[in-house]
Amino acid sequence: MLQIADLTKRFGGLVALDRVTLDFEANVLHAIIGPNGAGKTTLFNTISGMLRSDSGTVRFRGTDISGMAPHRISRLGMSRSLQIKSVFDSMTVAENLWIAAQAREGVMHPFSNRRRFGRTAARVDEILEQTGLEGLRASPAGTLSYGDVALLEIGIALATGPTLLLLDEPICGMGPAETESTVEKIRHLAESVDIIIIEHDMPVVFDLAEWITVMAQGGVLARGTPQDIAENAAVREAYLGDEDDDDEDGEGDGFDA
């Protein structure tokens, strides 16, 4: 589904991605984990075209997308949720989705207003179903809970009709109940679209992911099933340093949970 070969991205003297080579299979829920600054977000930025790589290639469903502009990659079916908040608070959930969906239909059917209206309406209904936000369609986005805003952000990313969705820390900042329901919705979503999720919450990763990629210092440290990764000594080392190291960031690394 996605093939990354020898991908390198430098910021001045810093090598954020160091000849990363990775394949992502279709119909598998993938997670990428790794310590802060490992290069996870840079990987998403580079494959989605928001950043230009220094070298290497990215193929998406057989098409070489290296160096392609983000809107062209999006049109091929790749979409990502942004970490920055992109919803309009004063508009309803359905209106937010409408704007995002219309942007796509406008490109697909520029001369047919009536056709566009129907297709946009159908797309909005489909996304409301996919995200489980039907009951909130008429609620202003500004009144939503933190978790429902995150789902709306995912819904906006779905508006372009992607076949691959890149989610960068969608759980970040949620309480336990919201986390659980969002995890269930992501699992449901994964039945209709390929998903690669970057996530720090280890219980979530181990619950959700079928295949885990561990990044550290711009490279790939390990890949495998959740069980492989939980048992991997190099991974534990990267997260924990010394076995009895304090959990410095206080976020919890989850490996001892």
Ligand SMILES: Nc1ncnc2c1ncn2[C@@H]1O[C@H](COP(=O)(O)OP(=O)(O)OP(=O)(O)O)[C@@H](O)[C@H]1O
């Ligand atoms: N636009 C940029 N300009 C300069 N340096 C950057 C830029 N973006 C990222 N970096 C650096 O590249 C490295 C990788 O950053 P990146 O954001 O990809 O890490 P990450 O794995 O997503 O970390 P986190 O878990 O904290 O989100 C870091 O050292 C970061 O400071």
Ligand SMILES: [Mg+2]
């Ligand atoms: Mg990041």
